[in-house]
Amino acid sequence: MAPTFAQLTTMHVGGPTGEFAVAESTEQLLDLLRTAEDRSLPILVIAGGSNLVVGDCGWDGLTLKVASRGIEISGTTVRADAGVDWDQLVRLTLEQGLGGFEQLSGIPGSVGGTPIQNVGAFGALTSDVLQSVTVYNRDSRLVEEWPVSRCGFGSHRQSVFKHSRRYVVLSVTYALRETTQSNPLAFESLCGRLGIEPRQTAPTADVRQAVLELRRSKGSIYDEDDHDTWGTGSFFINPVVRQVPAAAAQAPSYPDSLGIKLPAGWLIHQAGFPPGYGADFGRGSVRLSSKHALAVSNRGDATTAEVMAFARHIRDGVEEVFGIRLGPECDMINCSFDDPQQPSPQQPDPQPRSRTTV
Numbered sequence: 001m002a003p004t005f006a007q008l009t010t011m012h013v014g015g016p017t018g019e020f021a022v023a024e025s026t027e028q029l030l031d032l033l034r035t036a037e038d039r040s041l042p043i044l045v046i047a048g049g050s051n052l053v054v055g056d057c058g059w060d061g062l063t064l065k066v067a068s069r070g071i072e073i074s075g076t077t078v079r080a081d082a083g084v085d086w087d088q089l090v091r092l093t094l095e096q097g098l099g100g101f102e103q104l105s106g107i108p109g110s111v112g113g114t115p116i117q118n119v120g121a122f123g124a125l126t127s128d129v130l131q132s133v134t135v136y137n138r139d140s141r142l143v144e145e146w147p148v149s150r151c152g153f154g155s156h157r158q159s160v161f162k163h164s165r166r167y168v169v170l171s172v173t174y175a176l177r178e179t180t181q182s183n184p185l186a187f188e189s190l191c192g193r194l195g196i197e198p199r200q201t202a203p204t205a206d207v208r209q210a211v212l213e214l215r216r217s218k219g220s221i222y223d224e225d226d227h228d229t230w231g232t233g234s235f236f237i238n239p240v241v242r243q244v245p246a247a248a249a250q251a252p253s254y255p256d257s258l259g260i261k262l263p264a265g266w267l268i269h270q271a272g273f274p275p276g277y278g279a280d281f282g283r284g285s286v287r288l289s290s291k292h293a294l295a296v297s298n299r300g301d302a303t304t305a306e307v308m309a310f311a312r313h314i315r316d317g318v319e320e321v322f323g324i325r326l327g328p329e330c331d332m333i334n335c336s337f338d339d340p341q342q343p344s345p346q347q348p349d350p351q352p353r354s355r356t357t358v
Contacts (some may be wrong), residue, residue, distance in 0.1 A: 009049035013304045015058030020066045037063045047110035056304045061279040079173040080114025102207040106215040109223045112169040116161040117200040122187045127153040131175040136168040154257040182207045219291035228289045232317030235296040236264040237329035245323045265294035271321040286310040312337040
């Protein structure tokens with residue numbers, strides 16, 4: 001029996017898959033993609049399901065799970081298949097004496113998701129160490145290798161791959177450093193955990209351990225036994241504004257290529273939604289994480305409709321206080337903040353030709 005999206009995602013919500021297949025190699029992934037295209041079948045490509053929310057109606061097409069596992073290390077160049085578990089790769093490269101990934105430790109998901117989201121944490125970004133991305137172009141049906149300059153990085157968490165129907169990431173190549181010492185570190189929380197001053201360095205193994213401890217303290221490392229982690233990590237994307245509204249003048253702010261970036265977690269908390277908020281909302285089945293106001297969590301038996309209704313409640317509350325409208329950082333299929341009542345499986349929403357997520 002095909003799994004449901006509640007079984008395939010870390011938020012544990014979502015309805016049935018139509019057809020379901022697992023690609024255990026890049027060659028098998030390409031074969032399954034081309035076969036589905038020959039049948040004009042809508043395709044949803046997933047891996048770890050850590051950044052995905054699917055409607056209660058599910059997806060009436062082919063759900064293709066990427067489980068490719070190839071890793072090649074040549075000197076300081078690392079190539080990994082899209083299906084490789086991200087933190088497995090971080091741990092392996094550090095064991096091989098290669099630095100560059102340590103600040104990205106503990107992030108859930110797969111290698112294929114790193115260029116899509118331009119994954120980042122504690123001052124480090126995927127684009128800092130990315131060398132190239134190998135993609136399947138669904139329009140030309142050809143495999144292409146892209147340099148960093150073609151990926152469209154720039155504003156917070158953006159790339160040409162994000163929410164794209166055209167490209168499927170097959171593998172990613174990174175350029176690391178032969179070192180056991182980190183780059184200069186800037187985040188105060190990380191420096192404090194390491195006992196160093198900002199702009200100092202630390203052993204990469206120590207940085208990884210400190211990052212993992214900080215992420216666990218915020219419920220940001222997925223644990224099946226901990227409902228605080230039944231989510232997508234940062235559910236709302238940090239908003240980028242041209243001008244900070246007067247009501248948000250006290251918010252921390254950071255420069256961005258499109259303006260000024262504000263932390264969504266700060267806005268949510270200051271709007272009256274502290275960590276753990278939601279026990280009195282609906283059935284209490286969806287709440288903010290008790291450790292982190294930016295994470296929306298399924299307390300065990302939530303539906304996608306309930307997640308959307310709760311997210312809309314938070315979004316509208318922040319907008320009322322600050323005049324800033326939050327949007328999702330996660331990929332949402334057949335659901336939206338503004339339509340929490342999901343269609344039935346017999347009458348699914350109109351679907352794009354394909355979607356790619358992590």
